[in-house]
Structures are given as C-alpha cells and as structure tokens.
Amino acid sequence: MRRGTITFFVINLVIIAFLFNAFSTLISLLFEDGSADAIHRAEIPAPGSDLLENRPQMIPKIIHQTYINETIPVQWKGGQQSCIDLHDDYEYMLWTDAKSREFIATEYPWFIETFDNYPFPIQRADAIRYFILAHYGGTYMDLDDGCNRRLDPLLSYPAWVRFTVPTGISNDAMGSVPQHPFFLRVVESLQSYNRNWGMPYITVMYSTGPLFLSVVWKEYISSMRSPAERVRVLMPDEYKGHSWSFFNVVKGNSWHGKDAQTIFWMGKHWMLLTVSGFLLAGVVGTCLWWTWSVWVMKVGKPHVGARKHGFLRLMSPKEKYELADRMA
Numbered sequence: 657m658r659r660g661t662i663t664f665f666v667i668n669l670v671i672i673a674f675l676f677n678a679f680s681t682l683i684s685l686l687f688e689d690g691s692a693d694a695i696h697r698a699e700i701p702a703p704g705s706d707l708l709e710n711r712p713q714m715i716p717k718i719i720h721q722t723y724i725n726e727t728i729p730v731q732w733k734g735g736q737q738s739c740i741d742l743h744d745d746y747e748y749m750l751w752t753d754a755k756s757r758e759f760i761a762t763e764y765p766w767f768i769e770t771f772d773n774y775p776f777p778i779q780r781a782d783a784i785r786y787f788i789l790a791h792y793g794g795t796y797m798d799l800d801d802g803c804n805r806r807l808d809p810l811l812s813y814p815a816w817v818r819f820t821v822p823t824g825i826s827n828d829a830m831g832s833v834p835q836h837p838f839f840l841r842v843v844e845s846l847q848s849y850n851r852n853w854g855m856p857y858i859t860v861m862y863s864t865g866p867l868f869l870s871v872v873w874k875e876y877i878s879s880m881r882s883p884a885e886r887v888r889v890l891m892p893d894e895y896k897g898h899s900w901s902f903f904n905v906v907k908g909n910s911w912h913g914k915d916a917q918t919i920f921w922m923g924k925h926w927m928l929l930t931v932s933g934f935l936l937a938g939v940v941g942t943c944l945w946w947t948w949s950v951w952v953m954k955v956g957k958p959h960v961g962a963r964k965h966g967f968l969r970l971m972s973p974k975e976k977y978e979l980a981d982r983m984a
C-alpha cells in the first residue's frame with residue numbers, strides 16, 4: 657500500500673477509535689434490551705386484584721406532573737383526572753414553571769444557574785422531574801399519560817423506569833423512593849451533560865432528555881451493587897396498549913408548540929436518529945476517501961509536480977493504471 661493510503665487509514669482509524677471510545681455507552685445501549693431488570697408480567701397482579709397487593713410498598717404515594725401553569729389544556733384534562741380519581745389516597749403535585757424554579761432555588765441552589773440558563777424550556781421540564789423524584793420520591797408521569805389502573809404494584813420496587821423500543825428508556829413515566837442512588841446520580845450528572853450540540857433537538861435530548869437518561873442508566877446498571885440500588889424496568893406491554901397496562905397515552909398537542917413536538921418525536925425515535933447519524937458518518941467518510949483518491953490521481957499525473965509528493969514516486973505506471981481502473 658502507498659504511504660498516502662496508509663496515512664488516510666491511520667487517520668480514519670484514530671478518528672473511529674476516538675468516536676467509539678466517546679460513544680461506547682451509546683453503542684452498548686444498542687444492545688441493551690432491559691431484560692435483566694424487567695418487571696416480569698407475572699409479578700403484576702390483574703387490575704383490582706388483591707393478590708400480591710400486600711407486598712411492602714416502598715415508593716411514596718405521590719403523583720408528580722409538570723406544566724407551564726395551572727391551566728391544563730383540555731385534551732389532557734381527562735388523563736390527569738383519571739390519575740387523580742384512581743388514586744384518591746395519593747398526594748397529587750402539579751409542578752408549574754414557577755413552583756419548579758422556586759423548588760430548585762430553595763432546595764438545590766447549586767443547580768439554579770444551570771436551570772435558569774437552559775436555552776429550552778423543555779430542558780427545565782426534564783430536569784425538574786429528576787430532582788423531585790430524588791427529593792420526594794413518588795411517581796412522575798407526563799400529562800399525556802392517563803392512568804389505566806392503580807399504580808400500587810409499581811410501588812413495591814425501589815425505582816423503575818420505562819423501556820422504549822428498540823432500546824433505551826424514556827423519561828415520561830418513572831418512579832422512585834426518595835434519595836435513590838440512580839436518581840441522585842442523574843441529578844448529579846445534569847451539569848456535565850449540559851452541552852450545546854449545535855442542533856436544538858440533539859442538545860435537548862442529550863443534555864436532559866431520554867438520551868441523557870438512557871446513557872446515565874446504562875452506565876449505572878453496568879456497575880450495580882445491592883438489590884435496593886436496582887432500577888426495575890417497565891416493559892412496553894405493561895406501559896400501555898393492554899387491559900393490564902398502567903397507562904393509556906392520549907395523543908395530544910404538545911405544550912410548547914411545533915418545536916417541542918419535534919423534540920418529542922425525536923425523543924421517541926432517538927435510536928433511528930443515532931443509526932442515521934452513523935450512516936451519515938459512513939457516507940461522509942466514503943466521500944472523503946473518494947476525494948482523497950481523486951486528488952491522488954490528479955497529482956499522480958505527470959507534469960503536475962508529482963515528484964514533490966514523495967509517496968507518488970513509489971507509484972509505478974501499472975499501479976496508476978490499476979488505481980484509475982478502480983476509480984472508473
């Protein structure tokens with residue numbers, strides 16, 4: 657192989673190794689199916705059944721939801737009310753923007769600067785749910801998650817998150833005891849993930865959103881210690897779509913307009929986006945290779961000062977012919 661080609665491959669290898677190292681957790685997420693911690697269907701009694709309901713309940717009976725203010729849009733009122741009605745013995749906490757800010761300023765002043773400076777409101781909506789779970793414990797759910805049955809069976813785990821297909825977890829429904837090590841780690845990670853990735857959607861998703869949570873989760877489960885530190889995983893069928901599922905999701909308009917809708921869409925399809933990203937990188941790499949090859953061809957021609965380029969001297973006419981042949 658010619659020296660230029662070798663240089664090209666070495667540079668590429670270094671770049672690939674760097675990317676691989678930087679995104680190794682992301683890559684290992686591709687192969688994480690959540691099965692090791694899945695809440696098995698057989699662990700969950702039928703809705704209304706007393707069976708197994710006498711298991712100790714660890715997660716406090718609190719439902720947390722977030723919205724800009726107290727005026728809940730009409731399309732979500734039904735879902736919100738279904739949760740309140742089914743859980744009349746639970747405390748219900750609605751975290752408005754004003755309440756959220758006050759809570760952070762009072763309880764976690766070290767975070768208020770980051771919180772205030774998030775460029776997108778949805779980042780605050782993401783961050784606050786991790787803090788309130790770490791602080792009060794309870795069950796958080798998005799406003800478009802209506803309740804299909806009581807949450808009691810999910811209270812018997814120290815913490816749970818919701819698995820998304822094909823991999824990763826979402827932050828739209830989750831539960832925890834106060835001070836659970838996973839959610840402590842999540843809130844402690846927020847500042848170091850607060851980076852601008854150029855594109856709003858990626859910035860939101862990787863700084864506070866589902867991708868951020870998935871990466872922290874993947875790192876957390878790779879180094880887990882005791883049963884109390886385990887984070888159980890609610891699988892898609894138990895999340896929605898069946899008579900025994902916990903939630904029924906109301907497709908509604910999003911709260912911050914079209915931008916947020918796109919973010920939500922991307923949050924739900926981040927795996928597709930990640931794969932597309934790698935494909936794009938592959939295409940760019942191929943184009944670079946092609947450009948490089950064409951350049952080698954050009955300067956390889958006689959009378960173009962080829963002799964200045966040491967490696968081209970090593971190219972015999974036969975090799976040049978072969979290269980031209982390959983390029984054709």
Ligand SMILES: *[C@@H]1O[C@H](CO)[C@@H](O)[C@H](O)[C@H]1NC(C)=O
Nearest residue numbers: 723724725726727728911912
């Ligand atoms: C709540 O926020 C919505 C959306 O920004 C706004 O239209 C509405 O007027 C607000 N309600 C109150 C009571 O401030």
